[in-house]
Amino acid sequence: MAVENRDPAVKLERGFWLVTAVLAVLSLIAVVATVLYPVQRLLPEAAIPADQIDALFKFLVASSSVVFIFVIGYLLYFSLAFRRRSSDAPDAVGVQIHDSQSLEMWWTIVPTIFIIVLGIFSIKIWYGIQVQPNSGLVVEAIGHQWFYDFRYPGVHGTIPNEMHLPANVPVTLHTTAQDVIHSFWIPAIRLKADMVPGLINTLRFTPTNPGRYEIICTEFCGTLHGEMHKQVVVIEPQAKFIAWLSGWKSKNAHASDAVPAGGGGPPVSLAGGDAAAGKALFAQKCIACHGAATNGFEKRVVGPGLDKVLDDPAHPKLVDGNPATPENVAKILQNGYHGDMGQMPSMGANGLSAKDVANLVAYLKTLK
Amino acid sequence: MSVAVHGEVHGGGVADHIHPEPQTFVRKYIFSIDHKIIGIQYIITSFVFMGLGGLLAELIRVQLMHHSGALVNPDTYNELYSIHGSTMVWLVIIPLLTGGFGNFVFPLQIGARDVAFPWLNMVSFWIFPPAGLMLYSSFLMGAPVAGWTEYPPMSLQGAAGTSMWAAAIFLIGVSSTMTGINFLVTLLKMRAPGMTFTRMPLFCWAQFATAPLLMIATTALGAALAALFIERQFGVPFFDPTKGGSPVLWQHMFWFYSHPAVYIMILPAFGMISEILPTFARKPIFGYKMIAFSSVAIALLGFMVWAHHMFTSGLAPWLQLPFMILTFFIAIPTGIKIFSWLTTLWGGKIQFSTAMLFAVGFIATFTFGGITGVFLAAVPFDLHAHGTYFIVAHLHYVLVGGSLMAILGGVHFWYPKMSGRMMNETLGKWTFWLFFIGFNGTFIPMHWLGLLGMPRRVATYDPQFQTWNIVATAFSFVMTAALLLFFINALYSLRNGRKAGPNPWNARTLEWQIPSPPPYYNFKHVPAVFAAPYDFAEPLPYRGLEGELDPSVPAPVPAGH
Numbered sequence: 001m002a003v004e005n006r007d008p009a010v011k012l013e014r015g016f017w018l019v020t021a022v023l024a025v026l027s028l029i030a031v032v033a034t035v036l037y038p039v040q041r042l043l044p045e046a047a048i049p050a051d052q053i054d055a056l057f058k059f060l061v062a063s064s065s066v067v068f069i070f071v072i073g074y075l076l077y078f079s080l081a082f083r084r085r086s087s088d089a090p091d092a093v094g095v096q097i098h099d100s101q102s103l104e105m106w107w108t109i110v111p112t113i114f115i116i117v118l119g120i121f122s123i124k125i126w127y128g129i130q131v132q133p134n135s136g137l138v139v140e141a142i143g144h145q146w147f148y149d150f151r152y153p154g155v156h157g158t159i160p161n162e163m164h165l166p167a168n169v170p171v172t173l174h175t176t177a178q179d180v181i182h183s184f185w186i187p188a189i190r191l192k193a194d195m196v197p198g199l200i201n202t203l204r205f206t207p208t209n210p211g212r213y214e215i216i217c218t219e220f221c222g223t224l225h226g227e228m229h230k231q232v233v234v235i236e237p238q239a240k241f242i243a244w245l246s247g248w249k250s251k252n253a254h255a256s257d258a259v260p261a262g263g264g265g266p267p268v269s270l271a272g273g274d275a276a277a278g279k280a281l282f283a284q285k286c287i288a289c290h291g292a293a294t295n296g297f298e299k300r301v302v303g304p305g306l307d308k309v310l311d312d313p314a315h316p317k318l319v320d321g322n323p324a325t326p327e328n329v330a331k332i333l334q335n336g337y338h339g340d341m342g343q344m345p346s347m348g349a350n351g352l353s354a355k356d357v358a359n360l361v362a363y364l365k366t367l368k
Numbered sequence: 369m370s371v372a373v374h375g376e377v378h379g380g381g382v383a384d385h386i387h388p389e390p391q392t393f394v395r396k397y398i399f400s401i402d403h404k405i406i407g408i409q410y411i412i413t414s415f416v417f418m419g420l421g422g423l424l425a426e427l428i429r430v431q432l433m434h435h436s437g438a439l440v441n442p443d444t445y446n447e448l449y450s451i452h453g454s455t456m457v458w459l460v461i462i463p464l465l466t467g468g469f470g471n472f473v474f475p476l477q478i479g480a481r482d483v484a485f486p487w488l489n490m491v492s493f494w495i496f497p498p499a500g501l502m503l504y505s506s507f508l509m510g511a512p513v514a515g516w517t518e519y520p521p522m523s524l525q526g527a528a529g530t531s532m533w534a535a536a537i538f539l540i541g542v543s544s545t546m547t548g549i550n551f552l553v554t555l556l557k558m559r560a561p562g563m564t565f566t567r568m569p570l571f572c573w574a575q576f577a578t579a580p581l582l583m584i585a586t587t588a589l590g591a592a593l594a595a596l597f598i599e600r601q602f603g604v605p606f607f608d609p610t611k612g613g614s615p616v617l618w619q620h621m622f623w624f625y626s627h628p629a630v631y632i633m634i635l636p637a638f639g640m641i642s643e644i645l646p647t648f649a650r651k652p653i654f655g656y657k658m659i660a661f662s663s664v665a666i667a668l669l670g671f672m673v674w675a676h677h678m679f680t681s682g683l684a685p686w687l688q689l690p691f692m693i694l695t696f697f698i699a700i701p702t703g704i705k706i707f708s709w710l711t712t713l714w715g716g717k718i719q720f721s722t723a724m725l726f727a728v729g730f731i732a733t734f735t736f737g738g739i740t741g742v743f744l745a746a747v748p749f750d751l752h753a754h755g756t757y758f759i760v761a762h763l764h765y766v767l768v769g770g771s772l773m774a775i776l777g778g779v780h781f782w783y784p785k786m787s788g789r790m791m792n793e794t795l796g797k798w799t800f801w802l803f804f805i806g807f808n809g810t811f812i813p814m815h816w817l818g819l820l821g822m823p824r825r826v827a828t829y830d831p832q833f834q835t836w837n838i839v840a841t842a843f844s845f846v847m848t849a850a851l852l853l854f855f856i857n858a859l860y861s862l863r864n865g866r867k868a869g870p871n872p873w874n875a876r877t878l879e880w881q882i883p884s885p886p887p888y889y890n891f892k893h894v895p896a897v898f899a900a901p902y903d904f905a906e907p908l909p910y911r912g913l914e915g916e917l918d919p920s921v922p923a924p925v926p927a928g929h
């Protein structure tokens with residue numbers, strides 16, 4: 001295609017340079033604003049390396065806003081400046097240029113340089129994440145449908161739901177899962193690892209800011225994936241953390257190291273159940289799967305409706321085949337049950353204490 | 369050599385070989401072997417599925433108007449988005465761009481009378497509607513819930529419909545593979561005389577880069593789906609970790625297909641943009657060769673970056689680096705295209721038809737989606753953003769703001785060629801503006817929702833995110849309104865549109881030099897081609913088209929003979 005030599009000489013109009021100048025100023029403003037913007041005001045930085053990841057984020061936003069401003073700016077300007085006008089002849093054509101080696105060279109080279117800079121910067125930050133200290137506190141996090149539990153050195157068994165960490169001590173967090181793939185994301189630390197059954201994925205960071213932060217599951221893991229978030233508490237001073245840990249040491253002293261996830265153990269006592277507290281809990285923890293308390297057995301959401309669960313002539317037996325007695329309902333609440341309809345979570349998975357179970361059963365008894 | 373005419377069968381070269389024109393309705397419109405009819409069949413079928421997938425999308429958006437789920441229970445919700453994603457990828461975007469527009473447009477553009485294997489083409493198409501119905505039938509037996517990616521072990525536990533899903537997508541894959549082979553051979557062997565590679569319209573280049581992706585990558589998907597199906601039905605443990613399988617193996621196989629698949633879903637769209645822009649700017653496309661080669665570069669690089677979807681899955685850390693760097697590099701050929709399109713507009717005489725509005729809108733939204741793609745390629749940023757609504761935002765920016773915008777532009781552009789009538793431009797402009805505003809309003813908020821802590825694939829979420837979710841839903845209704853308007857326009861214009869004539873846009877590629885709709889045999893005389901099609905100030909570079917056969921030029925010889 002020997003068309004290059006046919007191309008007319010190109011002279012850029014004044015408007016073009018004016019627009020270019022305006023876009024350059026806008027880009028500068030965008031870059032400065034991005035660099036100065038305190039990201040941690042939107043989302044706290046709870047640990048190292050969150051600050052480094054934020055630095056990379058700012059670099060990405062700043063550099064790409066330059067690209068975006070220029071592309072959109074020229075797009076708008078060209079669209080307006082070179083639109084066909086009513087005065088144009090119907091067969092009017094545009095400037096018949098085909099290419100420009102120098103222009104094409106520039107827009108290959110400049111992005112390449114940018115990519116190299118971005119690559120180097122990303123690798124540097126990536127390296128910073130890899131070489132977080134390996135010493136310090138080692139914690140294991142295990143994902144279950146749909147909760148996390150944690151193991152700490154020197155503590156038998158697992159600690160459900162909340163992870164506590166001392167400030168300013170490097171943490172090595174090994175993650176895995178028991179049933180399906182989950183993910184362990186602490187937005188305030190900007191890190192996540194997929195929890196894969198049979199694999200251990202490790203995160204390393206050093207908490208710096210005391211406070212409570214969300215732990216969120218970002219890998220689809222079944223019905224209640226959206227409810228799978230817990231909290232991490234960063235504690236200062238260290239003595240308070242040690243006190244928390246020794247509390248669990250004595251509490252779990254007799255726990256076997258192989259407690260089944262969040263269930264099992266001796267039957268819970270139903271004495272002193274508080275129906276009002278149970279009602280509030282029911283609204284919070286059960287309605288998603290069982291629907292309103294006025295739903296009868298046939299009105300299924302995920303699990304069956306629970307109205308009259310203890311007093312329904314049409315269904316004298318529970319889904320596990322046992323007679324509908326408060327003790328048997330408590331057993332289902334405690335250990336969970338997987339039948340034809342799906343998975344009724346155990347008390348650990350639902351985040352319930354023994355007292356909660358008693359309260360819920362007391363409430364279910366009132367549904368007559 | 370004689371030049372074949374309507375209705376005769378000649379045993380000569382490929383290009384002047386005409387099958388007899390079918391006479392019955394069934395052979396003409398149902399089991400047709402005509403690439404144009406098949407293309408239109410694909411387009412209509414895909415748009416029907418788009419209606420269904422869009423309905424699912426709106427159900428999703430309604431559910432998310434309340435933080436504890438406004439519409440359905442979590443299990444049903446999970447089915448909705450799983451089928452929504454599967455529909456839009458495999459039953460809408462891919463078939464529209466390859467089987468649909470690919471089939472209709474590029475054989476005409478290279479001056480061919482059909483694709484290389486018309487029967488195979490028919491079989492490819494006829495696998496598609498049943499496979500789509502199979503996918504939807506999975507709702508009856510419990511649809512899959514683990515999203516369009518169906519990671520095991522979740523997908524091993526899913527209801528019976530998950531196996532149906534695997535079988536349906538497997539069939540779609542078979543159909544895609546056959547289409548890829550067919551297109552590749554057609555492009556290599558059936559170009560009109562003189563249609564060298566550097567004279568080929570850029571849409572053909574885009575299909576040329578896409579065809580090998582369809583052929584090669586899809587086989588990996590087929591293997592993965594077969595393994596999933598066998599494991600679910602017969603218990604052979606490929607993926608179940610409790611029996612020694614590897615769930616991460618699925619992720620590798622799935623993304624080895626699905627990253628190239630994102631280029632299957634965008635390269636032909638690039639090709640459409642490269643046809644629409646010069647036509648309405650009345651200017652040669654700027655940097656023809658660089659645009660053509662960058663498609664091929666993207667296709668090649670596209671095979672080497674799949675694990676950028678797996679940075680949090682537990683890859684060996686050092687392995688993350690090559691995938692990150694190679695993904696960054698894809699920004700270069702992509703940038704070249706965007707800059708070349710921009711420069712094509714400079715100095716033009718731009719006519720803002722609806723098709724052109726969509727093409728220009730595409731540049732804006734696709735640039736945005738491309739940029740967030742570079743963000744996600746950076747491992748440290750991805751460790752934060754992976755699995756959140758930021759991903760949902762990014763992928764919709766490239767697939768809706770990119771592919772679908774190009775497709776809508778493409779429909780407005782080629783509709784006159786397909787139907788012989790013009791679409792209504794006023795309705796078209798309303799469609800564009802409503803779509804553009806609705807689209808951005810729906811998906812922009814998802815960027816910060818994700819970064820601030822909203823995971824994807826959730827039926828319920830933290831109340832602090834509710835306001836922006838309501839905003840997104842509100843705008844999604846605007847987008848839906850635009851699409852309804854579009855369907856109304858397309859149906860209405862079929863009967864009532866102005867007659868188009870052969871070349872309503874004054875375009876220069878070959879398909880516009882023959883009647884609309886083109887006759888069964890496409891070209892009375894297979895033309896000889898003398899230059900690339902984008903020199904708007906020059907006479908057309910074709911000879912031998914109807915009635916203007918120059919006796920001094922030897923009879924055309926098909927390319928490749």
Ligand SMILES: [Cu+2]
Nearest residue numbers: 217219221225
């Ligand atoms: Cu989850």
Ligand SMILES: [Cu+2]
Nearest residue numbers: 627674676677
């Ligand atoms: Cu990818």
